[in-house]
Amino acid sequence: MITMQIYGTSRSRSLRVLWLAQELGLAFEHIPLDWQQCGQDAAYLALNPAGTIPALVDGDFVLAESLAINAYLARRDGRLWPQGEQDEACFWQWTLWASSSLEAPYLQWASQALWLPEAKRDAGQLAQACQALQRPLARLNVALQDRDYLLGSAFSVADLNVAGVINGLRRFDFTHYPAVADWLQRCLTRPAYLAAARLP
Numbered sequence: 001m002i003t004m005q006i007y008g009t010s011r012s013r014s015l016r017v018l019w020l021a022q023e024l025g026l027a028f029e030h031i032p033l034d035w036q037q038c039g040q041d042a043a044y045l046a047l048n049p050a051g052t053i054p055a056l057v058d059g060d061f062v063l064a065e066s067l068a069i070n071a072y073l074a075r076r077d078g079r080l081w082p083q084g085e086q087d088e089a090c091f092w093q094w095t096l097w098a099s100s101s102l103e104a105p106y107l108q109w110a111s112q113a114l115w116l117p118e119a120k121r122d123a124g125q126l127a128q129a130c131q132a133l134q135r136p137l138a139r140l141n142v143a144l145q146d147r148d149y150l151l152g153s154a155f156s157v158a159d160l161n162v163a164g165v166i167n168g169l170r171r172f173d174f175t176h177y178p179a180v181a182d183w184l185q186r187c188l189t190r191p192a193y194l195a196a197a198r199l200p
């Protein structure tokens, strides 16, 4: 019996949660609410007063924030959850870093490089966004130089949360960050990611 619902279209931060649900083979109902609708929909606002997608409904329990939902689901399942206190601490380090230091410059870059119609793009703002991404990408590149994944040799929810924040960055010029390019390629060619990205 399906007791879990994931709200949010895959063309949003909900993709991170849909990706994890596919990795773990969870049974869930997908409600592909759009980011333009979610703040106006009274029934959804009653569920998630933040009015943002994604949200997870698990029986009586409702949770918002994509990266927190992933922590909840992965910890409960165990398979992609870090083993041991130090790896768990590193998972939180990477997840909080992705949210606080990586996401804002990425969104700035993505709107200029991918989302805005050509006529509305601004070369100066794109250059500024590329500049702002240098520091977090250099940090990620150093971390990935001697390992395939953030916590070692195996893919974990730490990789999923960080790669899920910068999934559109595949089209970035990675000349100076080859380890990030290889890692992102490994993460974003996983069948579970591709399956989640095909959802509405």
Ligand SMILES: N[C@@H](CCC(=O)N[C@@H](CS)C(=O)NCC(=O)O)C(=O)O
Binding pocket: 011, 012, 013, 014, 035, 036, 038, 039, 051, 052, 053, 054, 064, 065, 066, 067
């Ligand atoms: N930090 C939140 C951000 C959620 C968020 O802002 N989602 C966007 C869609 S990607 C949204 O719902 N936008 C509509 C709005 O803010 O009204 C998370 O990771 O879940």
